[in-house]
Amino acid sequence: MKWVRIISVGLLLIFLQTMVFNNLHVLGVCHPWVYLLFLVCLPVMPRWAEQLIGCVTGVMMDCICSTPGIHTAACVMVSWLKPVMLSRMVQESERIVGPIVPHTAGILPFIRLTTILTVMHHLLVFSLDAWSWSLWYWVLIETIVSSVVTVGVIFVYGFLLHRS
């Protein structure tokens, strides 16, 4: 049952990303990857399982967005880094039950984890997509603006929608 729920949430977020957030054209620099919420809030599980879920999520996004390997690389990185960072930020992190949200992981660790993972994911996606040093300023602006929106959405979910 737990896995069915996890898979449903993942599919729902990918659907929202594809139908809503991919069609946002705000100022030409705001392209939030909100599906990241799924990977950030994923419950604690064996690391191989988390990496596999990250890889499958990335492959699905790449197939949908016609961006070969870009999201896969970024999602695998996030799935690998998350348990490492969580274990350093939260004592006995393996005992956390349920999704990683403020009331399970703690407010400060959640904010730090979300912000760092989002910025790294967005930076890698936009850098691989641009694939040119001459566009570094644009990659930087896109990363900052889009990360703010993505982090905002994850915070809304973590702090408001998932309080209990």
Next chain:
Amino acid sequence: MHNLLRLILKYSNFLLFLAMEVAAFIWLFSEQKYQQSTFLKSSNVVVASLNMLLTNTDEYFHLREENESLAEENARLREMLNNYQGMIEDSVERDSSYVYAHLQWGYEPAKVVDVMINSQHNYLVLNKGERDGVREGQGVLSHNGVVGIVSAVNRRFAQVIPVIHPKMRLSCRIRRNGQMGFLVWSGPSPGYADLTDIGRHIEVAKGDTIETNGLTGLFPEGVMIGLIEDIELPDGDTYYKLKVKLGTDFKSLRYVQIVHNPLAAEQDSMRLVK
């Protein structure tokens, strides 16, 4: 051997991470030809179908804009009709090949059902495919100018590489003096592209119209691409750096026309004759 196995087990998570990253980068670098893109995979067809459903609903909220756009196009077509009437009246003085050159083109209207313009891998998906007679390599126009070229087709949908794609290099000319150049796009804005290969000895001005030159057989001659917005002439450089504001607004693009040129294959075959 036992130690090696223990070592692999100890670092299994890191090795799995490394293997997945390497696979992702191999995928990224092996995707050289855009035609081999993931479009033909079922996932993208599912997205296109879902988008088509949403587009149908969304259309009701944009009826006013669509009306204005159609009125503009009506006016443009009326002007074209007047020009043709003038041409027929004046036909004695014109070569008949001129008339045929303008009548050879066919247009298939299509709706944009999926679009990606935020990236260096920009693309559009249209709701017309093989069953509607659409083939790879056909040109695509909007009523404001050139959109791109059909890169892949399946039964119901067609994928288009827009002019705002780094792999696109469109042969074009300046309307005022006929000087040929290439339209290229290196990002990041979907509203602008660059015109290259225009030598410093050529006179160019802001506001000059860039149009198709008809040499590729993909588009009719004289279709607007955009307007020159900025001119730079770096010291010691033999070519201008020209910034072109594109006529097509990709952000609000809903309807396009797929260009059909029955003489394209014939024209292509002559390119191989030496």
